[in-house]
Amino acid sequence: AQTVTQSQPEMSVQEAETVTLSCTYDTSESDYYLFWYKQPPSRQMILVIRQEAYKQQNATENRFSVNFQKAAKSFSLKISDSQLGDAAMYFCALYWPGGGADGLTFGKGTHLIIQP
């Protein structure tokens, strides 16, 4: 079974500052994908960033970047120059395409608050 753990139920950061959200996971597979999704109050799930496990290079999307440590099974999200629109629930998710049910395994989420 695969598990995803987000140990920070809530994080708060000043606008324009940098914040890092933690995520650890457990899987016995070697080829998988990791994602960060954002869920604002509208509840629409929005893809923030994805990482292929076979790639050593950390993914980056504008102000969002990850620190992927495969051996440690860690996948943290760094948000630089935080903006008010970044306020949302952030979910870390794991996907392994080889299983019978190919859905995402989500962590419990981190509520990110942006202080103006």
Added chain:
Amino acid sequence: GAVVSQHPSWVICKSGTSVKIECRSLDFQATTMFWYRQFPKQSLMLMATSNEGSKATYEQGVEKDKFLINHASLTLSTLTVTSAHPEDSSFYICSASGWGADTQYFGPGTRLTVL
């Protein structure tokens, strides 16, 4: 690109009735669609995976006779909650991915309230 719609966005029904939720991929062919359930202030839990033209695969603990899933075309999947009860009240979210794709794109969700 990669837009997924859901309809309705919210629905209120009486206990014992059935409710159908539609999930459509608008600009790509969704070979696989997924249905998730999210309770307030909780994470998303996968209910079932459906491949176009095949029977859905349900997660352990999800009653397939209660949550009927149909994926008859490459752009449409439906979830029917049969004989709904108040405990079925929840937020239902679908997602879709294309052939060989590893990334899922989510619909906006449907809030179901059963009275």
